[in-house]
Amino acid sequence: MTRRRTKIVATLGPASTAPEKIEQLILAGMDVARLNFSHGNAADHRLRAETVREIAARHGRYVALMGDLQGPKIRIARFTQGKVMLKEGQKFTLSNQHPPDAGTASIVGIDYPPLVRDCRPGDELLLDDGRVVLVVDEVEEQAVHTHVTVGGPLSNNKGINRRGGGISAPSLTDKDRQDIKIAAELELDYVAVSFPRYGRDIEEARHLVRAAGSPAWLIAKIERAEAVADDRALDALIKASDGVMVARGDLGVEIGDARLVGIQKRIIQHARSHNKLVITATQMMESMISSPLPTRAEVSDVANAVLDYTDAVMLSAESASGKYAVEAVQAMARICLGAEQEPTTTHSKHRLGETFGRCDETIALSAMYAANHFPGVKAIIALTESGHTPLIMSRIRSGVPIYCYTRHPMTQRRAALFRGVYTVPFDPTSVDPARLSDVAIESLKQQALLKKGDWIILTKGDYYSNSGGTNGMKILKVR
Numbered sequence: 456m457t458r459r460r461t462k463i464v465a466t467l468g469p470a471s472t473a474p475e476k477i478e479q480l481i482l483a484g485m486d487v488a489r490l491n492f493s494h495g496n497a498a499d500h501r502l503r504a505e506t507v508r509e510i511a512a513r514h515g516r517y518v519a520l521m522g523d524l525q526g527p528k529i530r531i532a533r534f535t536q537g538k539v540m541l542k543e544g545q546k547f548t549l550s551n552q553h554p555p556d557a558g559t560a561s562i563v564g565i566d567y568p569p570l571v572r573d574c575r576p577g578d579e580l581l582l583d584d585g586r587v588v589l590v591v592d593e594v595e596e597q598a599v600h601t602h603v604t605v606g607g608p609l610s611n612n613k614g615i616n617r618r619g620g621g622i623s624a625p626s627l628t629d630k631d632r633q634d635i636k637i638a639a640e641l642e643l644d645y646v647a648v649s650f651p652r653y654g655r656d657i658e659e660a661r662h663l664v665r666a667a668g669s670p671a672w673l674i675a676k677i678e679r680a681e682a683v684a685d686d687r688a689l690d691a692l693i694k695a696s697d698g699v700m701v702a703r704g705d706l707g708v709e710i711g712d713a714r715l716v717g718i719q720k721r722i723i724q725h726a727r728s729h730n731k732l733v734i735t736a737t738q739m740m741e742s743m744i745s746s747p748l749p750t751r752a753e754v755s756d757v758a759n760a761v762l763d764y765t766d767a768v769m770l771s772a773e774s775a776s777g778k779y780a781v782e783a784v785q786a787m788a789r790i791c792l793g794a795e796q797e798p799t800t801t802h803s804k805h806r807l808g809e810t811f812g813r814c815d816e817t818i819a820l821s822a823m824y825a826a827n828h829f830p831g832v833k834a835i836i837a838l839t840e841s842g843h844t845p846l847i848m849s850r851i852r853s854g855v856p857i858y859c860y861t862r863h864p865m866t867q868r869r870a871a872l873f874r875g876v877y878t879v880p881f882d883p884t885s886v887d888p889a890r891l892s893d894v895a896i897e898s899l900k901q902q903a904l905l906k907k908g909d910w911i912i913l914t915k916g917d918y919y920s921n922s923g924g925t926n927g928m929k930i931l932k933v934r
């Protein structure tokens with residue numbers, strides 16, 4: 456049996472709240488459920504989180520939960536008629552003083568007063584993910600006067616970005632601080648931070664998450680031009696986090712669609728070489744919001760992210776509000792499995808010619824080298840507390856499954872995001888040390904994942920509950 460290695464993150468929303476729907480998503484292959492704090496309230500998120508946990512447990516599945524903070528998305532206020540039509544060439548003003556519900560086709564309020572300070576004549580402002588473009592003519596103390604260069608419909612509360620980035624909103628808002636507490640209460644496994652600019656934005660988020668009592672891992676969403684301005688800026692964000700998301704919606708607006716794909720590839724490669732996770736997100740199956748089959752271009756987009764070795768591909772509106780949420784997960788699962796059959800995905804040049812920083816890292820990478828070069832090896836068993844050992848292993852390209860053996864429920868779910876890693880609940884402290892390898896192998900044999908004559912590699916430390924303590928690997932023949 457070939458198991459899918461690339462993982463699927465699916466956003467839950469109005470189209471995916473009913474328990475039957477969530478069950479279908481889990482059976483179709485959802486590995487991580489994303490709760491989007493930009494929409495819905497705490498009660499909605501709690502209901503979805505509880506439903507996912509209960510159904511996953513019933514099916515013996517490990518599904519991680521990710522809370523995605525809204526961040527400082529800058530938005531226009533609202534129009535008297537809900538929507539206006541902007542024509543190319545016409546004048547349009549964004550104003551801090553205009554009443555928030557009384558926008559017209561020539562002026563609208565803004566919900567973020569400092570925007571005015573960040574604008575200069577000649578700047579391009581992109582509204583609604585770039586569907587409408589304004590060029591700044593003049594900046595007053597409380598208003599930005601522009602003319603329209605790309606016209607179209609504009610409706611209430613649409614987002615504003617500036618081409619090239621540089622809007623100075625702090626990355627954690629008061630709402631984010633509240634939502635971090637909710638994430639901790641709901642015991643979410645991951646917290647994604649929107650629009651971080653510097654490593655210190657992630658450090659601040661981590662501090663707040665820990666202060667709220669949560670051990671969740673932090674995902675930095677790469678979506679500002681500044682974050683990808685050079686490798687130093689990108690690497691600083693990667694190093695400060697446990698993983699990154701290529702958040703192509705806002706990133707594409709800020710840097711332009713032409714650079715997006717090259718930069719996506721660079722982000723995936725850098726994240727992996729720093730031992731971090733990476734999720735590729737936004738519009739992967741966009742047409743499936745209203746159609747039961749993906750386009751060839753979408754198939755190609757997902758497959759290319761898989762070939763580039765992303766840990767996960769993500770669905771947003773497709774699963775949150777689309778008509779074909781379950782079909783979108785099924786399509787992704789099928790495309791991932793297909794792309795993983797390409798032999799390029801079993802060869803690795805990962806960190807060849809580099810030195811390692813830690814003992815457990817050295818063991819983890821050696822285990823992968825052994826697994827990739829000894830054809831009899833059918834499984835890697837990594838005993839782990841935090842998930843760190845299998846995370847490092849899974850940074851190397853391989854076709855050999857890595858089993859995350861852990862007794863901690865959060866680690867069991869967390870590993871659902873790691874490429875090529877599968878959870879096996881296991882408590883080494885309750886096993887006679889002399890029989891540990893036999894017991895560990897037995898559980899895979901029982902699931903028919905191993906048979907007599909197969910080889911396995913097992914990693915552990917000298918002590919049975921010591922995160923960071925992995926110092927040995929064994930190559931064993933299944934009897």
Ligand code: G6P
Pocket residue numbers: 815838839840841842843844845883915916917918919920921922923924925926
């Ligand atoms: C389990 C093993 C230990 C090992 C640890 C690694 O507890 O029994 O021998 O040291 O996992 O955990 P880590 O969080 O570093 O992957």
Ligand code: MG
Pocket residue numbers: 649678702704705
């Ligand atoms: Mg975004």
